[in-house]
Amino acid sequence: MGSGRPQAVHVIGAGPVGLMLTALLQSMDEFSVRLYEKRREYTRTRMVQLAPYLVADSIESYRTDAIDGDSIEALFDPLELEKGLAFRQSMPADLTALLHDWTVGFCPLNAIERSLSDLIDARGSNGLRRSATVISAEEAETMLEPGDVLIDCTGSNSLLRDHLTPGSSGVDDGANTFKIRLEYALVITFLYGQPYDCNEYCKYYKNRDNAQYKFIPMVHRTHYDGSVSHVTGIVNITAEDYEAMPSRFDGQWLRSNFPGVAESMDRFIDKIKQETDGEIIGDLQIVRIPLDLYRARNATNRKWLTAGPSDHPFASSPVFLAGDSAIGSPYFQSISLGFESAMYLAGLLAQHDLPLKGMLDRYEVFMYKQWLRVYMRSKMIKHNKDLFESVDDPLALLDKLHIY
Ligand SMILES: Cc1cc2nc3c(=O)[nH]c(=O)nc-3n(C[C@H](O)[C@H](O)[C@H](O)COP(=O)(O)OP(=O)(O)OC[C@H]3O[C@@H](n4cnc5c(N)ncnc54)[C@H](O)[C@@H]3O)c2cc1C
Numbered sequence: 141m142g143s144g145r146p147q148a149v150h151v152i153g154a155g156p157v158g159l160m161l162t163a164l165l166q167s168m169d170e171f172s173v174r175l176y177e178k179r180r181e182y183t184r185t186r187m188v189q190l191a192p193y194l195v196a197d198s199i200e201s202y203r204t205d206a207i208d209g210d211s212i213e214a215l216f217d218p219l220e221l222e223k224g225l226a227f228r229q230s231m232p233a234d235l236t237a238l239l240h241d242w243t244v245g246f247c248p249l250n251a252i253e254r255s256l257s258d259l260i261d262a263r264g265s266n267g268l269r270r271s272a273t274v275i276s277a278e279e280a281e282t283m284l285e286p287g288d289v290l291i292d293c294t295g296s297n298s299l300l301r302d303h304l305t306p307g308s309s310g311v312d313d314g315a316n317t318f319k320i321r322l323e324y325a326l327v328i329t330f331l332y333g334q335p336y337d338c339n340e341y342c343k344y345y346k347n348r349d350n351a352q353y354k355f356i357p358m359v360h361r362t363h364y365d366g367s368v369s370h371v372t373g374i375v376n377i378t379a380e381d382y383e384a385m386p387s388r389f390d391g392q393w394l395r396s397n398f399p400g401v402a403e404s405m406d407r408f409i410d411k412i413k414q415e416t417d418g419e420i421i422g423d424l425q426i427v428r429i430p431l432d433l434y435r436a437r438n439a440t441n442r443k444w445l446t447a448g449p450s451d452h453p454f455a456s457s458p459v460f461l462a463g464d465s466a467i468g469s470p471y472f473q474s475i476s477l478g479f480e481s482a483m484y485l486a487g488l489l490a491q492h493d494l495p496l497k498g499m500l501d502r503y504e505v506f507m508y509k510q511w512l513r514v515y516m517r518s519k520m521i522k523h524n525k526d527l528f529e530s531v532d533d534p535l536a537l538l539d540k541l542h543i544y
Contacts, residue, residue, distance in 0.1 A: 146172040146267050148288040149489070152275050152300075153177065156249070157463025157478035158293030159256035160235075162268065164486035166260060167232045171489070172267030174283075175260075178274040182250040182257065186427070187329060187370055190243045191476035195236070199225065207517050215509045224480075227487040234259055239479075246370045252475070277303050284453040289489065291460045293482075298465030301436045305443045306450070319434035322470060322522045324382040325374040328355065328405065329425045334418030336369040344531065346411040353377070353404040354529060358472060368421055374431075375401060376525070382428055391424035431470030433518050439466045439507040442500040458496055460485055466507055469514045471521050477510055 149165055151158045154177035165171045196202035199221050203209040212221070228236075238255055241247075260268065275283075277299055284290055292300040302316050338346075338357045347354040357373035377385075381398065395402040409420060441459040444452065462485055463478030484506050488499055523540075530536035 146170055148285065149173050150280070150283055150288060150290045151175045151293055152280060152291070153293035153295060153463075153465070154179075154253075154257065154270075155293060155295055155463065156252050156256065156475050157482050158291075159253060159260065160479050161291060161293060161462060161482040161486060163235050163256055163260050164231065164482060165489070166263060166266050166268050167235075168486075168490055169266070170492070173269075175268065175270045176273055176275045177270070178272070180272055182253040184249040184253070186249050187246040187372060188249050188252070188475060189246050189472060190239070190479070191473065192243050194476055194479055195228075195239050195243050196225070197229070205517075207520050208513065211513045211516050215512055223487075224484070227483055231483070234263075246372070275299065281453045284457045284459075286456060289458050289460070291462055291485070292465045293463050295464045296432075296434075296468050298436070298461060300459065301461060301465055303454070304436070304438045304441045304459065304461070306447045306452070306455075316437050317434055318437055319432055322431045322433055322518065323525075324377050324379055325429060325431050325470075326377055326385075326401065327372065327374055327427050327429060329370065329372045330409075330423075331421040332369040332371055332412065332416075332418050333367070333421050334369065334416040336371060336412055336416060336418070338371075343528070346408045347404075348532075349407050350404040353401045355405055355408045356525065356528070375404070376529070377401070377428065382430070385428045388425075388427045390426065394424065394426060429470075433469050433515060435467045435507075435511045436461050436465070438504070440500040440503055442497070442504065445497065445500065458500060460500075460503060467511055467514060469518050471518055473514060473517065477514060480510065481507065 147170060149171050151162050151165075151173055154162070154175050158175065158177070162173050162175050165173050191205070193202045193205065193208075196204075199218065202221060202225065203212050231239075238252075238259065242252060260270075280290060280292070280300060281303075290300075292298055294300075302314060304316055343354075343356055347356075353375050355373050355375050357371055381401075385398070386393075391402065391405075394405075405424065413419070439461045441454045444450070444454040444459075445456075447455065449455070462481045464474055466481060467477055468474055469477065485503060488494070488503060491499075494502075526540050527537060530540060
């Protein structure tokens, strides 16, 4: 740092978050980024949505989420929020334009990945080197030269999360991970040939005859692109259901193997058709996933730095987790949080006068606040979903209310 030579930043994992971080650092002359990715192609077609707060142009518009808004005000100082806003406003125009596009509605995950990847390639390298390779934890440790920065963006099965504290490496998987399983769910997506939007009344009315397996379209997760609506929602399932299902399947498989869920979907979809007189296009696309909320207890290697002298590479160079490797959350919030971690980290690395310890401490505090924010939001959504399941049964509903 400060030698006049660009500082090498190793980014492992070129999913959406590693790509965003690379695009941000590539536009700063003081860094030369090495980006490592094991996949040769971007093939994940699932439709995802980004939070509008990513392109907010004021603190007020950053806080418009019905559940998140108050938490933001409670957790962050106004000055912190203003700095975040100022960083977003200073981002390169090509990147900001992409963010604006993605926050309009749904888009396939691979469209986000490809457009970021293309943008990075089109800009001219500015010291960037990309390698198509699987990196092991040992390789990550040995690639670090003094003064380099290492950022793990390898997703939920993070490469380095459990290597960030001295003594834990390879001994205790999950040592640095705190995880809560909120529920098991089917994520069901379908296309509908008419405009369709959904609010809480609609969710109730269309599920009125579904005692079990209610389909809950996510608010804002219906998107009409001029000819079809993309609808995504979740159905709560039991652990036994989850075990008996393949990871991905279609409506036909569902009908043959879980007719109860299929009938519930039929009732929901029939009511949409009665309202808007459209048809489903193609089949249902279904994935079954555990909805986990987790965080890395340490999102940096600061424990290595305070543990006393050592010749381990993590004892002298900064290591950060960003995106799903640091925090994972259900209910379609993770990429947005990951992008925020990338933006905050890029802003932090750009402050050359910050001592290493200060930099790591600041990142830890930021990530802890993001964790509290998403923890509260996810617990609230889960609680509301639980109440919704019993909304026609006052006694069951009261059992779930802990009022005082
Ligand atoms: C069904 C479903 C729907 C979702 N919908 C939404 C949504 O609407 N909104 C939202 O915000 N989020 C959504 N998510 C979550 C979202 O997909 C993730 O939060 C996001 O992909 C995380 O980005 P990431 O870059 O941190 O990690 P990943 O996308 O997991 O990327 C990690 C990258 O690292 C690479 N890698 C891993 N290990 C190595 C290694 N050792 N060496 C080299 N490369 C490596 C991988 O190949 C991958 O490219 C959804 C998830 C699912 C399952």
